[in-house]
Every structure is written in structure tokens, then in C-alpha cells.
Amino acid sequence: MTSTDTPDLPQDQILVWVSCGEGTVSVTGRLVARHFAVTPKLTADGTIRPFGLNLIHVPTGLRIPALGFPCRDQLRELAEKLAMLPIDWAAAEPGTFGPNKRQLIDQTMDSWERGRRHHVCKTEADKGGEQR
Numbered sequence: 001m002t003s004t005d006t007p008d009l010p011q012d013q014i015l016v017w018v019s020c021g022e023g024t025v026s027v028t029g030r031l032v033a034r035h036f037a038v039t040p041k042l043t044a045d046g047t048i049r050p051f052g053l054n055l056i057h058v059p060t061g062l063r064i065p066a067l068g069f070p071c072r073d074q075l076r077e078l079a080e081k082l083a084m085l086p087i088d089w090a091a092a093e094p095g096t097f098g099p100n101k102r103q104l105i106d107q108t109m110d111s112w113e114r115g116r117r118h119h120v121c122k123t124e125a126d127k128g129g130e131q132r
């Protein structure tokens with residue numbers, strides 16, 4: 001699965017194929033780092049939820065399992081940390097990472113989780129409710 005650039009969307013917005021319970025659905029997301037996009041949270045049948053944001057690995061459509069309701073800035077920070085790892089995210093497939101890469105990802109997620117406690121949202125609207 002790949003994302004598709006469509007000319008009628010603002011420049012940083014792309015259509016992202018997201019895996020959900022029913023297969024894959026396409027939603028509008030915002031590219032926040034190479035191969036990572038923020039999209040609205042989806043229900044199991046692919047409907048957009050009124051609140052919440054997901055970080056999606058664009059090449060696979062898989063959600064990065066961040067707990068709670070991180071805001072867009074927090075997800076962008078996580079995406080940038082993940083994108084900097086020595087991992088070929090363009091070719092990455094879930095379940096194929098060896099222990100070394102898994103550990104890098106786990107450490108990145110852990111350090112991001114710790115940093116989240118100190119995050120102060122710039123605006124109330126930024127707290128995960130914003131979607132499009």
C-alpha cells in the first residue's frame with residue numbers, strides 16, 4: 001500500500017491508506033516526517049472518530065501504538081524521532097524487525113513517553129481534537 005498525492009489537497013496533506021478491522025481505508029492525513037503521517041483516529045470499521053489522532057507509518061498503513069490522546073505536536077515529535085533511526089522505513093514491514101531494531105524503536109517510544117509528561121499544548125484545540 002502506498003499513499004497517493006492528490007492535487008486538490010493542501011501541500012502537506014496526503015491520502016493515507018490505513019489498516020483497520022475491515023481492511024484498509026483511505027483518510028486524509030498530514031505528513032509530519034518522512035514516511036509518517038498524522039490522521040484522525042478511526043473506529044474498527046474505518047469511520048473517523050470525533051476526537052483523537054493517530055500516527056501512521058505510511059508505507060504499511062499501520063498505526064504506531066501511542067497510548068492516550070497525544071496531540072499533533074507530540075506525534076510529530078515521535079515521527080521525527082522514529083524517522084531518524086537507522087531503519088529503512090520505506091521498506092519496513094511489521095514483524096520483520098530483528099531484536100536490534102525492535103530495541104531501538106522501543107527505546108525511542110519510551111523516551112518519547114517520558115517526555116510527554118512535560119508537554120504543554122500551545123492551544124486547547126491542539127489536544128488531539130483537531131483533525132482536518
Ligand SMILES: [Zn+2]
Pocket residue numbers: 071072073074119120121122126127
Ligand atoms: Zn500539544
